[in-house]
Amino acid sequence: MFGLSITKILFTAAVIFAVLYGWKWLGRIQAQRNAQGGRMGRKRRRTVGRARAETTKTEDMVRCPTCGDYVPAERPRHCGRQDCPYPG
Ligand SMILES: [Zn+2]
Incomplete structure (x- = not known):
């Protein structure tokens, strides 16, 4: 069938x-x-x-009171000016 x-x-x-x-x-x-x-x-x-x-x-920056540049807050650098508060 x-x-x-x-x-x-x-x-x-x-x-x-x-x-x-x-x-x-x-x-x-x-x-x-x-x-x-x-x-x-x-x-x-x-x-x-x-x-x-x-x-x-990121890194925090602080303003240099002498020249106005922003430098790293943890290890700021001397900018070359006489009255810069940061170490060279
Ligand atoms: Zn400076």
Whole structure:
């Protein structure tokens, strides 16, 4: 009847099962990859953020009362004028 033999029916069922399980398996692999990628991406972002924070360190400046130039507050330099309060 309809030219369907038991082998054809079994083969068709096997193909359907293979496709369904293959689909599930691919989905699982994709989910694992996404989880790993997310973790790595986060780590990379954190490292980049730290590097950027190190390179953009700011320094407080103070105004020299003699010449008006701004010098680093932690280690001010003598500007060359006689009455400069900072050490040479
Ligand atoms: Zn000065």
